[in-house]
Amino acid sequence: MATIKDVAKLAGLSITTVSRYLNNHPYITEEKRESIQRAMKELDYVPSSVATTLRSNKGKMIGILVSRITNPYFSYLIDAVEKEVKANGYTLLIVQTYDDKGAELKMFEMLKQKLINGIIMCSIECSDMIDIYSKYGPIVVCNQRVESKEAHQITTDQEGITSEAIKYLFSKGKRKIAYCTGGTFSEKGHGTLRNKGFKSAMKELSLEIDSRVIFENIHTVEDGYMVAQNLLRNEKSVWPDAIFTGSDEVASGVINYLMRNGKKVPEDIAVMGFDNQPFSSMTAVPITTVEQPLEALGKEAARMMMSLLNKEVYKVKKDKLVLKIVERESV
Structure with missing residues (x-):
């Protein structure tokens, strides 16, 4: 794709002159205008209207x-x-x-x-x-x-509140906790601080982190369906008794899928969201969540x-x- 620099070179003019032409500067000779127009036509150059507007x-x-x-x-x-x-x-x-x-x-x-x-x-x-x-x-x-x-x-304090959320689930008798992150479960990228909070709380509570119920790059309602589907595909011994979903969208998807497949929330699996979106209080089972300001x-x-x-x-x-x-x- 041709650039303004290419146009200037072919026209034998400076980039500044071409830029002035593109911005309708009045003080450009007709000869230079024609040279620029020929170069633009030959190169099939189209100026960026977005850039010009900006x-x-x-x-x-x-x-x-x-x-x-x-x-x-x-x-x-x-x-x-x-x-x-x-x-x-x-x-x-x-x-x-x-x-x-x-x-x-x-x-x-x-x-x-x-x-x-x-x-x-x-x-x-x-x-x-x-x-x-x-x-x-x-x-x-x-x-x-x-x-x-x-x-x-x-x-x-994303790290601190995630740790607090896991301890809250623990206080409700939950010991097998599944976890969703918006990025990877590594030390870098999306969700790093929440990952740290989850890991530190699980360690402090002497709870095992089961890689089979750790879900990465989870964002949407549809992702929530997929997470719940994957959970139920496992042997019952692998099923968690709670899941920290990382967002209310994902939580609503998880809840919807579980209920459609005959599972009770929170009796079979408790579900915790994040964000406190307006809809989170209006789902079939109102979502326990973390409120962000x-x-x-x-x-x-x-x-x-x-x-x-x-x-x-x-x-x-x-x-x-x-x-x-x-x-x-x-x-």
């Missing part, structure tokens, strides 16, 4: 990275961020990564090219690239934790970004970022 926005755009907007967690988080940045005269560019590093790198490049002023990262695939690109503009990490000297981080997370991330852009100091309101267990009927 550049004309005069430095008033913030990028936000999420894994997928269909997850209600990200929808509510984006809503809170957008209200705050809009009140400060900025617009929000939403990019769904679908856990693809390439999509994340494209947004980093947009920051480098000054198409956006800063990035709020609610999903992270390339944590090792944050420090490299931070020199081009502020990067705020929201509800994730990364090893970075440059990123500004808005965090909640989504509005506060969004506001704090956006306010941190605005402060960085204005070169001001901002003190995060940590008292607004507290997680808590919400008890309902699924446990």
